[in-house]
Structures are given as structure tokens and as C-alpha cells.
Amino acid sequence: MGRPRTPIGTFGDITYVKVAGARVRARTRYRDDDGQVRRVSATGATTKEAERNLKKVLSQRPSHVATGELTGDTSFAKLVEVWLEDLDLENKLAPSTRALYERNMRQLVMPAFEHYVLREITVRKVDQFIKTLATTKSYSMAKQARTVLSLAFGLAVRYDAVVKNPVRDTTRLRRPPSQAMALTAKQIDAIRAAVHGWRRGPGVPGPPPDGQLEQIIEVMLGTSARIGEVLAIRKCDVDVTGTPATVRICGTIVSPAGKPTHRQAHPKTAKSTRSVSVPS
16 A cells, blocks of 8 residues: 555654755645645754744745745735736726725735735735724714625635634724714704805806706705716606605716716615605
């Protein structure tokens, strides 16, 4: 019966030889994740030091089945580039969401990790980064940063560049208590007065406003819809045959980078499509 094959990710016996300068070289054979057995070595002043150095080299050994684009020694900046290209290749995100992901990655995450290679970004580093962001900025920023960082490292795992996603084991973010707020009648009157007086004072150049802004504000007040959703309302979305009248919110206005502004056939999320009763 032949010798059992060395399992992937393990090494055989370590041998030692003396080299120049009274140093010791530790050698072994390591079976990489592509199934190939390769000789790996490291030196040290003593046998024990050479063995420690060899084990350190083995613990940091890069993948041999990665695509060639990403390995454990790839910079985080390179991972971001590949991740953004992958988002474009899948083409599953709305343009506004794609732009938001890139902005959050470049503005919130990159400053903290751009000088690391992937194997250096540990659970502890990510956990401290997210907690610091939640404390110094906001829960919302920390949540958005966590989302894009987890997505990018998910790609790194699929490309065999890292073994596990370091974001998955971080402490769960806790949403701070919040209270819903509504405009008071006094605040609404102040908004209406400000809109009515906009560009209507003496000496203001150009034609006076045509009243559309006042109408937009009234629809926003009556429906609680976002500005983009209000601008996307069509005649067919309004039903005045019933009591009360209703407006169907089923689109929004988007302005993708490098593309013309247009009506998107759905609101911010699929769950945002709704019919709203409006005051008469």
C-alpha cells in the first residue's frame, strides 16, 4: 500500500540543513489548494527560529486556484476595482444604487483600508472600523460601510483570495432608538410662505416662477412622497373617481452619472410602490 496523500492545506515532515553564515534552513513539502505538492523553505539563526519562520510562510501562503486577479496579497484598492467591475458585469443594481455603493466604498471605507493587502484585513480591524464609524459619524454610515465592505469581501471569498469574509463575524450593529417626527402647522405655513416668495421679490432678474414649485410642495405634503416620486407621478396614476381620491406612487426620477435624467419605472425599492389617499 502506498503512502497516504498529504491533505490539501497541510505539510509533511520538516527537515533542516545548515547554510552559509551558520544559519539553518527548514524545509518541507506543502500541498497547495490546486492539489500540487511544492517544496517550501525558510531560514533562521537556530533550528527553532527556522521552523517558526517556515510555519509563518506556510500560514501566509497564497491560493493557487485564484483567478489571477485576486490573492491574499492583493491590495484592497485592487479588490474594490474588481468588485465594481463585477457589479457592472452582473448589471442587477439600479444605477442610483450602483452609484451609492461606489460612493460609500470610496468615501467611507477606502480611507481606512486602502493601504492593506487582503490577508491583513482581519475581523478585529473591520469590527473596530465599523464601531468607530458608528460612534464618530452615525449608525446609517456604519451600516452602509458594512454593506459594501461585506459585498466586496464576498467576492474575494468566491475568487479564493481569502478563506472567509471578515465582515461576517463582526459585532451586529444596534440601531439607536428614534422617534418619528412630523411637521407642525406652523412649519408648514413657513414652507408655503418661503416657496411663494421665492424669486418674486423686487430686482430679481429673469421671469417669475410659474407656480409649479408650490404645486410640487403641496403634493409632497399631501402624499408624504419623496421629491423624485412626486415628479414621476403621471396622469394615469391619479384616481379622482373614488372617495377619497388616491395617487399611485410607482416610479421616481433618477439622474445616473453620464446619462440623461429620466423616469424610473419603480420607486427606490420594490416595497415602495403604493397607493396613497390624498386630502380633498
